Amino acid sequence: MDVLADVVTSLRTGPATSARTDLRGPWGIRFAHSFGATFHVVLQGNAWVLPIEGEPVALGPGDVVLMPRGLEHALVDHPSSPVVTFDPVTAQIPQGDGPRSLVLCGTYRLDRERPHPVLSRLPDVVVVPADPGRHRTLHTAISILGExxxxxxxxxxxVVPALVDALLVLILRAWFENNDCPTDRGWARALTDPAVVQSLELIHEKPGAAWTVADLAADVGLSRAAFARRFTEAVGEPPLTYLSRWRMTTAARLLRDHDRPLATVAKEIGYTSEFAFAKAFKRDFGVPPGTYRKQLTPA
Structure with a gap:
């Protein structure tokens, strides 16, 4: 079980959209708030990201930036360049005859109702620089995508949609590797601490199992207290709290992607009765599972 891939798959609610744009300075594009995650890759030339809050970020060839919460921002050739709001219908961007920049921009459609902590705890602007010798898979994918x-x-x-889909996992993996520190809390540690990642794999592989903290601790070779402490420090919440979160995330995915009976969904995520499952689901999502499924079904 690949925990990071499983998390990303559970959050996706539709295909990514992307476009490559060939620009000559001066140019500037404002991106409105998105209910997904927005990304930009500089294939050639240079660019700047201007967050709605925070300092401008300079980007060069091969640099990648991800806005995990889709906050409003601008992408420009220079911080002083005029900016126009991006119109996805016309995709017309005023520009000049200055230096060339080739950029790939796109948006991932993600479930924003229950963001997973692997994304919600990221900064508003995630930058993965084109660091020679590091993250070769990410930069190879970018190179192939550009070609x-x-x-x-x-x-x-x-080929292009598959590569764009892969970029999200590759960007996240590179970010966690760049910022991994054994003494830090956070998912960089959660995905590299052998005991924590093994327990996450168990939860993700069998969310319907009757896990206890003692069971998980025994499976990863730690005492109950030591395991609970390490898991909570890395993941940001206790093991059984995360288990409950993941069960509901899995339920939402099953309701969204399959037409299995509610009783079957309940059993798959560890509930002995459809009533208990419906009550827990409504507490988390605000509506019963049947209503949730109907809201996702096109009229």
């Missing part, structure tokens, strides 16, 4: 978009080889319509 596919530039050359439009046969099959690019299938």
């Amino acid at each position: 596919e978009l530039d050359a439009q080889h046969p099959g690019a319509a299938a």
Whole structure:
């Protein structure tokens, strides 16, 4: 069980949208608040990210920036350049005849009702620099993506979406690797601490199992107290709290992606009765599971 991939899959509510834009300075694009996560990759040239709050961030070739909460921001060739709001219908961006920048921009559609802590605890602006020798898979994917978009080889319509989908996991993995410190709390530690990641794998693989803290501790070779402390420090919440969160996240995914009976969904995530499951689901999502499913079904 790959915990990071499982988390990202559970959060996705639809395909990513992306576009490559060839620009010449001066240019500036304002991106409105998105209910997903917005990303930008500089394929050639330079750019700046101007968050609605915070300092401007300079980007060069190969640099990647992710706005995990989709906050309003601007992407410009220089902080002083005029900015226009991006219109996805026309995609027309005023520009000049100055230096060239080639950028890839896109948005991932994510479930914002119950953001997973792997995303919610990230900063508003996540930057992964083009650090030679590090994160080779990410930068190789970016290079291949740039070539596919530039050359439009046969099959690019299938290759490009797959590469864009992979970028989210690769960006997150690179960020956690860049910021991993054994003494820090957070998911950088959660995904690298062998005992914690093993327990997360168990929870993700079998969310319906009747896990106890003692069971998880025994499976990862720690005392109950030592395991509970390490898990809580790394993940940010106690093991059984995370288990409850993941069960509801899994339930939402099953309701969204499958037409299984509610009783079957309840059993898969560890509830002995449909009534108990419906009560817990409504407490977390504000509506019963049946209503949640109907709201997702096109009229």
